[in-house]
Amino acid sequence: MPQYFDRRNLDFLLYEVHDAPELTKYLYFEAHDRETFDLVLDSVTQIADTLMHPHYRDVDRNPPELKDGKVTVHPQIKPFLKAVGEGGLIGAGFPFGKGGQQLPEMVGACVDFIQMAANNGMMYTGLTSGAANLIATFGSPALVDAYVAKMLGGQWQGTMALTEPQAGSSLSDITTTAEPQPDGSYRITGQKVFISAGDLDAVDNVVHLMLVRIKGAPKGTKGISLFVVPKFRLEEDGSFVDNDVTSTGIYHKLGQRGTPAMHLTMGDRGDCHGWLLGEANRGLSYMFQMMNEARIAVGITGAAIASAAYCASLEYARERPQSRRLNEKNQLDSPQTMIINHPDVKRMLLFQKAIVEGSLSLLLESARLSDLAHVSKGEEKENYTLLLELLTPVAKTFPTEMGVRSVNEGLQVLGGYGFTEDFPLEQMYRDIRITTIYEGTTGIQSQDLLGRKMTIQGGKAPRLLFAEIDKTITEANTHETLQPYAKMLGEEIQRLQKVTSTLLPFAQQGDYERFLMDATLYMELFGLVTVAWQWLKQGIVAQNALSDNSPGESNTDFYEGKIQTMKYYFHYEVPKTLGLAKRLQDPEVLTIVKEREVKM
Template sequence: MAQYYSRRNLNFLLHEVFDAASLNKYPYFNAHDRETIDMTIDAVTQIGDNLMYPYLRDLDRNPPELHNGKMTVHPKVGDYLKAMGEAGLIGTSFSFEDGGQQLPETVSSCLGFIVMAANNGMMYTGLTSGAAGLINSFGTDELKQTYVANMLSGKWQGTMALTEPQAGSSLSDITSTAAPQTDGSYLVKGQKVFISAGDHDQCENIIHLMLARIEGAPKGTKGISLFVVPKYRLDGADNDVTSTGVYHKLGQRGVPAMHLTMGDRDDCRGWLVGEPHKGLSYMFQMMNEARIGVGMTGAAIASAAYCASVQYAKERPQSRRLNEKGALDSPQIPIIQHPDVKRMLLLQKAVVEGSLSLLLETARCVDIAHASEDPEEKEKYHLILELLTPIAKTYPTEMGLVAVSNGLQVLGGYGFTEDFPLEQYYRDIRITPIYEGTTGIQSQDLLGRKMTMKGGKPAQLLFAEVAKTIAEAETHEELKPYAQKLKAELGRLQEVTMALMPYAMQGDIERYLMDATLFMEMFGIIAVAWQWLKQGVVAKNALLTQQPEGDELAFYESKIHTMKFYFHYEVPKTLGLAVRLKDTEVLTIETEKELAL
């Protein structure tokens, strides 16, 4: 079995950097310790090894098919759903009371990382968990009892049905309608597009969490409500949800992306979740969870690509060292020994392991904000979570794409062929910067909302956490220069923010957010530099206190080496970004004539 993720690195992050087991100090998580955490990871890895990774290419080459309104997907999807459901691994973060394992999100998110690294063409269970979570949080007891258990068992699939042909990401422009009926249901009518896992034959029912407007509701986002719209009603009757089409995608071909029509025969019933007109605020719960999940998917695909790249580079002999070019009688060397190949591999490693660390940092905020009984601590981690979420979605997906591209380059011409998995990983990861809000949308959220929230308090709280890591690193001579570099980067980020704020204060929001994506890129680089310094501190402490040997020694030394690589190769990019962000020249507003062909 080829590797698709590093268990040693996952253990390092979970147990040494973030000490996930220590979350059991909160009563909500006190049923779990390192043993239960490791057992759960073992169970998911077994499913990944046996039911997912071996079928990576098969799902890609045998995509879903729609015939006469019936959608068929690869039969191994059914085996996967059954295994995950029977093992209780779909709703791991749900409470015991609601049929879950009450695991910290810090651990549950790692399970998502493993399955997506094994085969991201089986992106079904995360959608179901998110949809079930919405019903569980906001639905009536009747809705919970009707739907949640069947969804967490893997028998029923869940989806989020938001996007419409004319609206795209602008959800305020949706036109789907819902008319109240005397029996408490609503008559639903509309179209939804790009609905992942929106229909398939490997489960008994599809449960859509759908946004629509109740007749007479106000326009804009305030008039949107959320409904449970099943493919089949509880009596088995067809609910007038039609699979109108399936999109033929560049990647992630194992998961159908559907065009659905609700109410073609005026007989589609939906059931209101929560209160009328609050659907978008409810949906944001699932969307925020999904943003972290998409970031994890980006890191996971990049992880699988990195494993494949390292394996190839170790086995592929080509040429000789640059200083020995004339010695043609000497044997060729594995390409992993060539400096430029090693640079590309180190970039992959830095992105994968830095991204995963950032995502676990974010998940830890989810856990403490949820489980803490201290109001001040609860608010602190909620605000840091608000700030980190768009970054945790964006950096692993945008830089994950760059990492996979570098992996493909490591393989050279072979990387561009179907003989190796890199070309598939490159296709698969390309959707992740688009899912759950494009990079541009995430960037506007970061700069436009999160940086200004509560007078900038989330950023102040985050920077205080970074300062703690800097102080720890400064106790080690080897790490001190990197601590000082990170301190300077925080200053640069604050300087850029202060240069932009006057536009926001003047109400020129378009100018303020014009280069929000560049701000996101800069912030992402710095956030991951923080994570690498944090890993460097833990690795340095382990070297000093444990005096490891062999593979363990190499592991900790590689951590410090990769940290240094990140600071020397990636962090300097903030210099150019800062120059542009402070530049007063406006080049991207009202430029249609400049783009004429």
């Protein structure tokens, strides 16, 4: 079985860096320990090894088809959903009282990572879990009883139905409408597009969490409500009938072809019914819970695909002979060397490793904050929540944007073979591209980071983050070998703060277009610095282990590899902040439309 993720690295991050077992001291997580965490990870790995990864290429080459109004997906999807449902993995993070295992989000993030590394084309369970969680959180007892158990059991699929043909990220422009009915339901009319897993024959029902405007509601986002709109609705006699949700079209995609992206039409026959979730006109605030969860999940998907690509690249580089080392190029009688020994190939592999393991650490940091926010109270809870809100757009963006670059480097390692279907890199390159677009493009995430999260509560969130980073710098300074990197990170924090101070006056003056003009560059700068923090945290743990002089030969190699990759990140990736900071502080404006716009 080819490797697609590194379990040793996953254990290192989960247990040694982020100390997941510490959460079990809280009442909510006390039923668990490292043994139960390992059992869950072993279980999902077994499913990934047998039901997912062997079908990676076949799922891509046999995409869903829409015929006579029905969507047929790859036959492997059904046994996969049955296995994860019966194994309790879809609702692993749900409370015991709602059919879950009450596991930490940190463990849940690892479950998602393993699945997506094995076969990201089978991207179904995260959508179902997120939709079921919204129903469990905001739904009436009747809605919870009707939907949640079937969804967590893998029998019913869940979706998030936001986008419309005329309203992409601008959700205030949605036109799908709801009209109250005497039986308490609402009649739904409209269209939704790009609905992942919006229809499939591998489940008995599809449950859409749909943003809709009730007739007469206020304009803009204040008038949006959230509805449960099933493909088949339950009648009073216990039967299920067609709910007038029509699969109008299926999008043929660049990648992630195993999951259908649907164009749906509701109410063609005037018989589509939906049920209000929570209070009217509060739908967007409810949906943001699922959207934020989905943003982290997309970041996990980016890191997971990059992980699979790194494993494939590393395997190829270790087995592919090519030429001689540069200092021996004239020794034609000597055997060829493996390409992993060439400096430029080594650089590309180190880049991949640095991005994959740095991204995963950032994602587990975010999951840890979610867990701590869940079990805390008062100001402590507020602080954890603020930190999570600040890191969410970064945790979505860095693993996806840098993941694309990482897979690109992997393809380059394989050379001409990387461009062929003989190896999986070409598919991974196609698959990962969508992750920078899912749940809000990089531009949207960047505006969220700079325009909202950096200024929330007078800048409290970044102050909390910088305080956490300062703790890591202080700890790193206790190791002489890490002091140069602690110094570098401290300088990067100062640079980031200076850039932020340069931009904030534009917001204070009300010139938001100028303030957010280069928000995407700001995101790139912020991400590089934040992941440098994560690499210094990993470096501290690795150095502590090496200083003990008792890790064993295999562990010594592992920890030394961590130190080497940390050094690579600081010496190769962190210096890129210099150019970004220079541009962000440059007064020259080139992208804001003027009255007399220069033609392009």
